[in-house]
Amino acid sequence: xxxxxxxxxxxxxxxxxxxxxxxxxxxxxxxxxxxxxxxxxxxxxxxxxxxxxxxxxxxxxxxxxxxxxxxxxxxxxxxxxxxxxxxxxxxxxxxxxxxxxxxxxxxxxxxxxxxxxxxxxxxxxxxxxxxxxxxxxxxxxxxxxxxxxxxxxxxxxxxxxxxxxxxxxxxxxxxxxxxxxxxxxxxxxxxxxxxxxxxxxxxxxxxxxxxxxxxxxxxxxxxxxxxxxxxxxxxxxxxxxxxxxxxxxxxxxxxxxxxxxxxxxxxxxxxxxxxxxxxxxxxxxxxxx
Numbered sequence: 172x173x174x175x176x177x178x179x180x181x182x183x184x185x186x187x188x189x190x191x192x193x194x195x196x197x198x199x200x201x202x203x204x205x206x207x208x209x210x211x212x213x214x215x216x217x218x219x220x221x222x223x224x225x226x227x228x229x230x231x232x233x234x235x236x237x238x239x240x241x242x243x244x245x246x247x248x249x250x251x252x253x254x255x256x257x258x259x260x261x262x263x264x265x266x267x268x269x270x271x272x273x274x275x276x277x278x279x280x281x282x283x284x285x286x287x288x289x290x291x292x293x294x295x296x297x298x299x300x301x302x303x304x305x306x307x308x309x310x311x312x313x314x315x316x317x318x319x320x321x322x323x324x325x326x327x328x329x330x331x332x333x334x335x336x337x338x339x340x341x342x343x344x345x346x347x348x349x350x351x352x353x354x355x356x357x358x359x360x361x362x363x364x365x366x367x368x369x370x371x372x373x374x375x376x377x378x379x380x381x382x383x384x385x386x387x388x389x390x391x392x393x394x395x396x397x398x399x400x401x402x403x404x405x406x407x408x409x410x411x412x413x414x415x416x417x418x419x420x421x422x423x424x425x426x427x428x429x430x431x432x433x434x435x436x437x438x439x440x441x442x443x444x445x446x447x448x449x450x451x452x453x454x455x456x457x458x459x460x
Contacts (some may be wrong), residue, residue: 172317172318172319172320172344172420172422173317173318173319174318174419174421174422175208175209175318175319175420176205176206176207176208176209176417176418176419176420177207177208177209177210177211177345177375177377177397177417177418177419177420177440178202178203178205178207178209178210178211178291178415178416178417179211179377179378179379179380179393179395179397179406179408179415179416179417180193180195180198180199180202180210180211180212180213180379181198181213181379181380181382181393181395181408181411181412181413181414181415181416182194182198182212182213182216182379182381182382182413183381183382183383183384183385183391183411183412183413184213184216184218184219184385184389185218185219185386185387186218186219186220186227186228186386186387187218188217188218188228188230188236188237189236189412191216191217191218191219192217192236192237192238192240192437194272194315195212195216195217195237195240196240196244196295198212198413198414198415198446199212199238199244199248199250200244200250201415202415202417203248203250205417207244207250207415207417208249208250208251208295209250209251209316209319209321209377209404209420210237210250210251210252210253210255210315211253211255211347211349211377211379212252212253212254212255212349212379213255213256213350213351213379213380213381214255214256214285214287214325214326214349214350214351214380214381215255215256215257215258215268215348215351215352215381215445216237216254216255216256216257216349217235217236217237217254217257217258217383218257218258219351219385219386219387219389220386220387221387221388221389222404225280226258226266226304226379227264229258229260229266229363230259230260230285231259231260231261231262232259232269232393233258234247235259237254237257237266238257238271238279239332239346241254241271241273241279242273242277242278242279243277244273245273245274245275245276245277246273246275246276246277247277247331248275248422249259249275251272251274251275251316252272252273252275253270253271253272253273253321253323253347253349254270254271254272254273255349255350255379256268256269256270256285256325256326256349257269257271257346257433258305260434261306265305265306266304266305266306267284267285267305267306267308268284268285268301268305268325269282269283269284269285270282270283270284270285270323270325270349271318272314272321272323273453280314281312281314281323283304283308283310283312283323283324283325284306284307284308284309285305285307285308285324285325285326285327285328286307286310286311286324286328286331286334287307287327287328287331287334288301288302288305288307288327288434289301289326289327290302293353293355293356294355295355297353297355299353301327305424306329308392310331311323311324311334311337311338311341313338313341313343318420318422319344319345319375319420319422320334320342320343320344320345320372321343321344321345321346321347321377322339322341322343322345322346322347323347324338324346324347324348325339325348325349325350326349326350326351326352328348329348329350329364329365329368330360330364332368332371334366334374334388335368335371335374336371336435337376338372339372340435342372343372344351344374344375344420344422345374345375345376345377345420345422346368346369346372346374346375346376346377347376347377347378348365348376348377348378348447349378349379349380349382350378350379350381351380351381351389351391352380352381352391352392353389353390353391353392354390354391354392355395356392357380357387357391357392357394358392361380361392361394361396362394362396362404365378365396365398366398366404367399367402369399369400369401369402370400370401370402372400372435373400373425373428373429373432373434373435374400374425375397375398375400375420375424375425376396376397376398377396377420378395378396378398379395380392380394380396380408380409381393382394382395382408382410382412382413383411383412389412393408393410393411393412394407394408394410394411395407395408395414395416396408396416397416397417397418397420397422399428400424400425400427400428400429401424401428405418405419406418
């Protein structure tokens with residue numbers, strides 16, 4: 172469909188939405204100055220807070236400073252601006268972890284509420300319950316940007332390949348994973364999961380990340396990345412400092428990768444049959460009782 176320059180903006184968002192909005196604007200301007208016409212920011216661009224007191228900064232869609240700045244910057248810079256996510260108080264009082272995409276005219280053309288909640292218990296006592304604050308979404312979203320179609324996702328969604336497969340089958344050329352991966356999980360899984368989603372779907376993946384030690388005490392991995400449909404890393408932040416990484420997206424590479432390995436077309440429906448002792452099958456000789 173076309174060629175364009177994409178940027179992944181790496182941030183270190185804190186508790187103060189106004190300060191985060193200023194950092195957001197400076198980094199988006201840097202990305203546009205480097206030629207990017209599609210710019211993605213990380214999960215929780217507007218506020219990264221763990222304690223309940225900090226959540227008082229969350230606001231409604233109409234009053235959200237990141238959304239307002241996003242619309243203004245997209246129009247001024249003539250870019251597609253993808254706010255990876257920001258916390259939004261819904262009309263029913265529940266909170267959404269919401270992504271927003273703005274057109275070069277400054278119009279919001281899509282939003283996406285994170286589907287999969289990060290409810291985990293990690294090593295060293297690290298535990299998270301995202302569902303205690305946020306209401307999960309229920310709809311995947313693919314956005315037509317003219318030169319490419321992008322599939323929206325957020326952070327923990329990365330571990331659910333069926334979401335990305337559905338978006339690829341719906342026409343996505345570029346999959347997106349704005350994130351705030353913890354350092355512990357990022358060191359273990361970030362690179363391999365990003366590259367896997369690119370390879371198995373024959374898509375580019377753009378993944379803007381939070382990085383470093385945040386005001387609320389959490390530590391995120393950074394390493395924002397752009398990966399091509401063959402799994403090659405085109406650009407990557409060296410560590411966790413705020414920065415911008417850019418790479419050229421040529422959607423012809425999507426067709427080329429899928430032409431070599433047409434797994435989207437070759438997939439078949441199947442059923443799963445349980446076997447073994449619990450399913451009425453005889454145990455193998457010597458099996459422990």
